[in-house]
Amino acid sequence: MQSISVNRVNYLKGSVHISGSKNACLPILCSSIITRGIVVLKNVANITDINDICDILRYLNCKVKRRGNRLKVDSTKIQYKSLNINKCSKIRGSYYLIPVMLYLFNKCEIALPGGCKIGQRPIDCHLECFQAFGFSTIIENNVLYIKSNQRKKEVLLSLSKKSVGASINAILCGLGCEHSIIENLVIEPEGLDLISFLKKIGFNISFLNNKCIIKSHKQDIKNRITYKIIPDRMEAMTFVILGLLNGRILIKGANPSHMKYPLDLLINAKYNLKITKKGILACKSRGNAFNIKTDIYPLFPTDMQPLFAILLAASRGMCVVDETIFENRMQIYYDLLEGGGQINVIENKAYITGVTEFSPKHFKCKDLRQGAALLLYIFTYGGSIDNIDIIKRGYDGIFYKLKLLGANFSLK
Ligand code: UD1
Numbered sequence: 001m002q003s004i005s006v007n008r009v010n011y012l013k014g015s016v017h018i019s020g021s022k023n024a025c026l027p028i029l030c031s032s033i034i035t036r037g038i039v040v041l042k043n044v045a046n047i048t049d050i051n052d053i054c055d056i057l058r059y060l061n062c063k064v065k066r067r068g069n070r071l072k073v074d075s076t077k078i079q080y081k082s083l084n085i086n087k088c089s090k091i092r093g094s095y096y097l098i099p100v101m102l103y104l105f106n107k108c109e110i111a112l113p114g115g116c117k118i119g120q121r122p123i124d125c126h127l128e129c130f131q132a133f134g135f136s137t138i139i140e141n142n143v144l145y146i147k148s149n150q151r152k153k154e155v156l157l158s159l160s161k162k163s164v165g166a167s168i169n170a171i172l173c174g175l176g177c178e179h180s181i182i183e184n185l186v187i188e189p190e191g192l193d194l195i196s197f198l199k200k201i202g203f204n205i206s207f208l209n210n211k212c213i214i215k216s217h218k219q220d221i222k223n224r225i226t227y228k229i230i231p232d233r234m235e236a237m238t239f240v241i242l243g244l245l246n247g248r249i250l251i252k253g254a255n256p257s258h259m260k261y262p263l264d265l266l267i268n269a270k271y272n273l274k275i276t277k278k279g280i281l282a283c284k285s286r287g288n289a290f291n292i293k294t295d296i297y298p299l300f301p302t303d304m305q306p307l308f309a310i311l312l313a314a315s316r317g318m319c320v321v322d323e324t325i326f327e328n329r330m331q332i333y334y335d336l337l338e339g340g341g342q343i344n345v346i347e348n349k350a351y352i353t354g355v356t357e358f359s360p361k362h363f364k365c366k367d368l369r370q371g372a373a374l375l376l377y378i379f380t381y382g383g384s385i386d387n388i389d390i391i392k393r394g395y396d397g398i399f400y401k402l403k404l405l406g407a408n409f410s411l412k
Contacts, residue, residue: 003412004375004399005384006360012247012379012405015279018236018254019045019396020069020229024190026093027168028197028229029053030100033062033075034175035201037223044071044229045396048389052087056094059085069396076223083110084143090114091393095126095165098146099172102135106148112139116367116390119326125159125166132157133173133180151176158183162296167191174214175203182212188297189258193230200225233258234303235395236280238372241307242405243282244271245314246380249405252279261298262308265290269315289317289354294325306332306373310380313341315354323348332373335363339381362386368394379407 020043030053032039044050046069054064054071060081063074083101088094092115101108115121123144127137134152138145155177159166167185174180175198187195187207195205195212202220206213236254243249244266256263256275263280266273272285289312294302302325309332312319323329333343333350339361342353360382365371371391378385379402388411391398399411 001387002389003384003386004378004388004409005412006378006382006407006409008408009246009380009382010406010408011284012242012249012402012407014405015250015252016239016401016405017252018231018239019043019047021045021190021193021232022047022049022234022394023093023164023188024193025050025229026053027096027172027190027194028227029057029071029073030093030096031172031175031194031198032073033057033060033078034100034103035221035223035225036075036078036104038076039073039224040226041071041073042069042226042228043231044069045232047392047394047396049091049093049393052091053093056083056085056087056097059087078104080105080107083108085111088113089142092116092121092165095123096168096172098126098130098144099169099176102130102133102146102148102173103176106151108144108146110144112142112144116369117328118367119328121326123166125161125163126169128160129157129166129170129173133177153178155180155182157181159185162186164188164191164296168194171195171198171205171212171214174205174212175216177214178216180212180214182214183210185210185212186296187212188301189230189233189255197227200227230258231255234301234369234372237262237304238307238376238395239401240266240273240280240282241311242376242379244273244285244287244311245376246284247405248281248283250279250281254280256280261300262304265292265300286356287311287315289315289319289352291320291322293322302326302329303369305329306369307376309333309336309350309352310373310376312352313343313354314356314358315352318351318353321350321352329370331366332370335361335370335374335377338363339377339383360384365390375402379409
């Protein structure tokens, strides 16, 4: 496991180009094999979560080749195999392969998904969805077995919970039946990107007011397409906050409309932030404190909550952060307390009084976004972090990009 240390803090200056979105690419890459053809994906981040899915596709006898940020997936010779393998239990996004395997083979055997330990993360809503489409599900020894009882031709389903992953899986299930209507969906920009990709493949999908109507005609499916993935809004926000904490950073290639709610919070709190034609310019500034409550898109995203914690801990005034999505996402406040923060954590709420003195500390990375938040901390106040391999799951070339901004650090 790698670690990073920052002994001398520098003001970070320059521009950074944002990579393709992890959470958009994962379901797009998984569903690319539905074509049993050749799909070229552009703007694919070179990160371990995506590379793990590539390895799983290779294991299923697909050819997957990367050239820079371009990925060519040839699934013409795909074969059914059990997905009870370590790579599937390591990451969360592997569960997007379930409806894809059901589409192609009417059955799936897969190790339960892993991912960051930010809460219990049950998959009951996914199972409900597979069952609604006519599949039977059994879980034994952390392996999920699904097979077709009688696959339904027409489905009307309303998801029982607000879930990003279950919404995507419900849409992917819909591809295998003639006509489906799915309600109570949570579709974020990444989900919309998947829908655009599926339309490009040839599916007839319409989405309005959290409801999707899918009409599938297998004869319309194209087997040769090229598609470009949207930029990663979480990576973009990480560099925005880094600029606000300690630099002058121009964030290029991001889509500010995907981040409107959190960007507006920063602008209203008088942080030095400008959205220009060239990109988002974030400059060192101390803004006012503001409250955050995590919620589904377009409100405040839970993945940005730990990043904002670093900024709010040093803001002017007092605020409350309320994490409502994942029950185990408060670690960053304990890290900040170690460094000198004035914070009181009660269950999933952090009561913060902004202070300006933080000292260099040695931290441990426990999950992807807490790790990214710790990077923001050490590039502002100094310190070190163990276990940074976790950060590479979601940030393409992060250390190269930091070097380009003039950061001084050592990796071990
Ligand atoms: C996805 C994202 C993750 C992001 C999260 C919320 C990917 C690969 N991951 O995770 O980065 O933090 O959305 O924006 O895109 N729940 C259930 N039962 C279910 C499904 C979910 O109880 O069957 C609960 C979860 O425990 C959580 C809440 O619903 O409390 C939201 O989870 P969900 O939106 O499903 O998150 P993920 O899809 O796992």
